[in-house]
Amino acid sequence: MACRLISDWLVRMALIAALLAGAAxxxxxxxxxxxxxxxxxxxxxxxxxxxxxxxxxxxxxxxPFWVFGRSPAVFQHADDSIATRVGGWIDASxxxxxxxxxxxxxxxxxxxxxxxxxxxQLFVEAEYENETKYTGYDEERxxxxxxxxxxxxxxxxxxxxxxxxxxxxxxxxxxxxxxxxDTIEEPLFVGRNWLPxxxxxxxxxxxxxxxxxxxxxxxxxxxxxxxxxxxxLHQDRVRGPTFGGDLRLRLDERWLLGASAYRxxxxxxxxxxxxxxALYGEARLHERLTLRTExxxxxxxxxxxxxxxxDVDAVYGNVRWDFLRRAYLNYRYxxxxxxxxxxxxxxxxxxxxxxxxxxPHASVRIKLEWSGHDFETGDSEDFDFWxxxxxxxx
Amino acid sequence: MIVVSERWETLExxxxxxxGQLWLGRRTRLAGRRVDCFDPPAGSPVRRGFTQSVxxxxxxxxxxxxxxxxxxxxxxxxxxxxxxxxVVRRVAxxxxxxxxxxxxxxxxxxxxGVRVLPVRIAGEAVFxxxxxxxxxxxxxxxxxxxKTRSSxxx
Numbered sequence: 001m002a003c004r005l006i007s008d009w010l011v012r013m014a015l016i017a018a019l020l021a022g023a024a025x026x027x028x029x030x031x032x033x034x035x036x037x038x039x040x041x042x043x044x045x046x047x048x049x050x051x052x053x054x055x056x057x058x059x060x061x062x063x064p065f066w067v068f069g070r071s072p073a074v075f076q077h078a079d080d081s082i083a084t085r086v087g088g089w090i091d092a093s094x095x096x097x098x099x100x101x102x103x104x105x106x107x108x109x110x111x112x113x114x115x116x117x118x119x120x121q122l123f124v125e126a127e128y129e130n131e132t133k134y135t136g137y138d139e140e141r142x143x144x145x146x147x148x149x150x151x152x153x154x155x156x157x158x159x160x161x162x163x164x165x166x167x168x169x170x171x172x173x174x175x176x177x178x179x180x181x182d183t184i185e186e187p188l189f190v191g192r193n194w195l196p197x198x199x200x201x202x203x204x205x206x207x208x209x210x211x212x213x214x215x216x217x218x219x220x221x222x223x224x225x226x227x228x229x230x231x232x233l234h235q236d237r238v239r240g241p242t243f244g245g246d247l248r249l250r251l252d253e254r255w256l257l258g259a260s261a262y263r264x265x266x267x268x269x270x271x272x273x274x275x276x277x278a279l280y281g282e283a284r285l286h287e288r289l290t291l292r293t294e295x296x297x298x299x300x301x302x303x304x305x306x307x308x309x310x311d312v313d314a315v316y317g318n319v320r321w322d323f324l325r326r327a328y329l330n331y332r333y334x335x336x337x338x339x340x341x342x343x344x345x346x347x348x349x350x351x352x353x354x355x356x357x358x359x360p361h362a363s364v365r366i367k368l369e370w371s372g373h374d375f376e377t378g379d380s381e382d383f384d385f386w387x388x389x390x391x392x393x394x
Numbered sequence: 395m396i397v398v399s400e401r402w403e404t405l406e407x408x409x410x411x412x413x414g415q416l417w418l419g420r421r422t423r424l425a426g427r428r429v430d431c432f433d434p435p436a437g438s439p440v441r442r443g444f445t446q447s448v449x450x451x452x453x454x455x456x457x458x459x460x461x462x463x464x465x466x467x468x469x470x471x472x473x474x475x476x477x478x479x480x481v482v483r484r485v486a487x488x489x490x491x492x493x494x495x496x497x498x499x500x501x502x503x504x505x506x507g508v509r510v511l512p513v514r515i516a517g518e519a520v521f522x523x524x525x526x527x528x529x530x531x532x533x534x535x536x537x538x539x540x541k542t543r544s545s546x547x548x
Binding site (some may be wrong): 074076079080083087089110112121123125147149151153155156157166174176177180185205209212217219220252253254287288322325326329359362 | 409411412415420421422423430449450451452455456458462464465466467470473480488508527
């Protein structure tokens with residue numbers, strides 16, 4: 001209970017601090033303030049006049065901080081040794097589902113604070129979440145400390161972070177923010193929480209540049225992490241230690257191939273042990289055409305009398321076509337095993353999702369979506385979904 | 395467009411993909427030195443040309459990339475400055491700094507304290523004075539015409 005109170009207090013403090021910092025950033029970015037204009041920070045520094053050797057004399061001390069960016073607001077020291085970034089986003093949606101009442105709600109309010117000093121970084125993200133329950137997805141309504149971690153970066157090859165961070169597994173889970181998603185609906189394995197969105201533990205990660213292989217520039221990202229469960233810190237399902245790893249190969253800025261593995265014990269589902277693996281990839285065939293796919297397999301410890309399937313799979317394939325500079329069409333085909341924990345039933349479902357996305361401004365995201373859910377086995381009813389979502393980044 | 399670095403004698407030339415990795419914040423070190431990157435103003439032809447020919451992304455893709463980085467605690471974007479002249483000043487004043495600017499602007503400035511960084515293609519260092527320099531575009535149409543033919547033009 002004490003831990004819950006402390007965590008709730010921390011969340012509230014983080015929210016207030018981030019909102020105040022955002023307000024300060026806007027005040028500092030007032031058009032009348034010369035420091036708000038990125039062109040004026042040049043004038044604020046002691047630099048050589050045109051024609052002079054800029055390295056001829058020692059520069060005078062620059063102002064300690066100034067705003068150089070907005071959305072998010074960035075406060076940065078002149079020598080870039082210290083930087084603090086404050087931002088967030090909000091989204092709201094109207095959802096209509098054949099099987100449930102339609103809903104209109106503010107779904108998320110997210111704020112984050114990212115502060116760094118040389119190789120050290122502190123990142124805090126808090127979120128108000130209000131997700132309506134409808135078939136295939138679980139209801140969530142909460143204020144949560146989504147992420148709070150400290151990271152030390154020794155080199156490109158090695159960094160270490162500790163705290164609560166997004167689970168480095170597959171493509172979608174580490175970047176699951178709805179404001180960034182191509183669609184309103186999440187893939188099945190995200191909505192059904194096959195894995196926790198966050199880990200509470202430590203991670204070692206890095207990036208290696210092997211150079212050109214067969215004429216293609218390569219880059220290898222790796223991550224190994226271990227964590228633990230805590231009911232008080234919203235790590236509800238996990239009991240005992242968790243382990244995971246992720247390896248992704250980037251080829252020539254156009255191709256991405258990845259593999260992930262994760263193990264946990266699921267406290268809420270009869271303490272079963274779950275092993276999940278994923279293969280994923282992305283291809284940018286053209287700057288207007290992106291293909292993405294992700295395949296997950298989960299093996300669950302079977303007990304006598306338990307209702308769940310021992311092995312389940314989920315896969316999706318996604319095509320995004322940016323037919324205009326700020327508009328895209330997205331089609332996603334998903335197929336997988338869908339656990340209904342209330343009905344104690346596992347169905348096989350096929351989902352077609354079509355989305356029209358519009359960005360009238362760099363900070364605004366509008367999505368209009370239809371999806372059809374066809375259950376091929378089990379007792380679940382087929383249904384269609386319509387949704388309209390509006391998001392704003394600040 | 396040309397790429398300039400501070401007086402970094404040990405850095406002979408740079409590959410375009412490495413330049414892209416630096417500008418996307420995925421690589422932070424080069425030849426044992428921490429690298430800081432400087433961008434000309436957003437919307438300028440030279441910036442658009444760099445985004446398409448070196449980063450191989452549209453402005454929209456790049457915008458999305460940096461939002462994703464901000465939300466996930468990823469790297470900060472390169473420092474944006476007001477002009478090519480400002481790029482030169484900043485690069486000259488900082489160890490490990492790299493920037494880029496319009497070739498004509500560079501010629502007009504004739505700056506000291508920086509050196510033009512050749513681009514390495516197929517093992518050869520290519521300077522911007524010749525046709526094989528890979529980062530070129532038509533100012534009028536803002537089109538990119540990357541050239542991949544290799545030759546040394548020193």
